[in-house]
Amino acid sequence: MRKIRVLVVDDSAFMRKIITDILNEEEKIEVIGTARNGQDAIKKVELLNPDVVTMDIEMPIMDGIEGLKVIMDQFPRPVIMLSSTTTQGAENTIKSLQYGAIDFIAKPSGAISLDLYKVKEEIIEKVILAKSANVHKLSKEVNRKNIHLKEIGYSKIDSNRDKSPIIIDRNSLNKKIVCIGTSTGGPRALQQVLSKIPADIDAPILIVQHMPPGFTQSLANRLDSISFITVKEAENGEHLQNGIAYIAPGGSHLKVMKSGGYLTIKIDQSDIRNGHRPSVDVMFESISKLQDYRKISVIMTGMGSDGTEGLRKLKLTGVVNAIVESEQTSVVYGMPRSALSTNLVDKVEHLENIAAAIMDFIRN
Structure with a gap:
């Protein structure tokens, strides 16, 4: 060999x-x-x-x-x-x-x-x-923020003006939550997806990107600079808000809990799951417990199978629309392939179409 x-x-x-x-x-x-x-x-x-x-x-x-x-x-x-x-x-x-x-x-x-x-x-x-x-799917540095804002006469600061914590409505599934998991090739994939999400998205976005401590704040800052939505490193105890993407801190799990009528972030250093902390499975499993929410799950490029078991639990416990990245655009096809093998995936999309697929599920 x-x-x-x-x-x-x-x-x-x-x-x-x-x-x-x-x-x-x-x-x-x-x-x-x-x-x-x-x-x-x-x-x-x-x-x-x-x-x-x-x-x-x-x-x-x-x-x-x-x-x-x-x-x-x-x-x-x-x-x-x-x-x-x-x-x-x-x-x-x-x-x-x-x-x-x-x-x-x-x-x-x-x-x-x-x-x-x-x-x-x-x-x-x-x-x-x-x-x-x-490797041929790896893209170069692209910063479309200024072009987008100019084209539609839009201010990101203005878009944040009306954000407020999400109050749980137990009588409907009108409220949605988006959860994204990725690993190798993920920062480039997240750039492609988040930069296309409109600021008025009627859902919060939770993200697990496999990364060690010390790097996710810089990743959040970079993604925030090219996105209409706000992108930040998740903090323990903060309430989820629509139009904000929360990235799990490197080395910590990201979970969502119901607390005092709100959805609240929990960050912890509980046991590593299948070699990962943060783990997509851990995040998906915590979101699966939100019975009164419609969930949109996304699994993109990465090695291994993190997210597969979490997807199974999501699908068992509520209304879930599952998207995986296609083999053609994945830098590493391990995580999407594993998720697809469950036969629980609703859409397979090329990277450039994932944001549109998320918004289709949100609006319909």
Whole structure:
């Protein structure tokens, strides 16, 4: 079997060696070269034609983001970013995902992580996954916010003026709630979907994106900047409001509870579910307990099967419209495929059509 050929890019000789040693321990992987910065990486990608690139973000001469832009434009292939968990590092990581990086790995202790072995299994797993990813579906940075607002003469600030907490109506199913689960390739998919949702959507949106602590605030900020709706990192105890998307904080589960006549967010660090916290299953299961709500569930790109069992419980306990992303547009088709195998899915949609499908279910 042909090995996965990897180019390792980092300005630190120590980090290049430790990453190379970690990857070469896996019999399915072969490191075929290293590079010291983005400029060097571009040359090596053209010369060596690696299957996968691991790329540090902070480097001299040309940083990882600039190098990534050129690689995805001229020699598109799976790129995994290595990032620090500082505020700036998190912002740059989210930016790199918008430019086409398939995934990222958080360095345990900064730029020179002597303890990189702590994430050894994650590095190997993500490189193996990257080889089979649908890299040609990764989109570049697109910011349509200003165009949209100008075209329809619309102010996002004005749209938030009348938002108020949702009061539970036990006598009807007029109230709706949208819940979205995604993993690898998710930030780019969420950008496509949320930027097309109108500000007056008559439902709150709850989102689980598999991500470690320290990155979801930057993801929420980025998505908020390109969306008509408000997008924020969910906070424990806040009441749900229509027209707001709440993203589960990295490393924490997101649940919805009934409290004092309102729907209230609960954030906790209860047990990891199937390797994930936050978990789509956990979020879906909590929403399944809302008997008086119509639910729209969405499962998009990602590895594994998170969300499948939660979908089963949703479908057993109320009126649910289930959407999954198509294989053609998924970067990784694991989660959508698993959900589809339940025969409980109502619509399979290409990524660019998911927002419209959500709104169809909301309005009809």
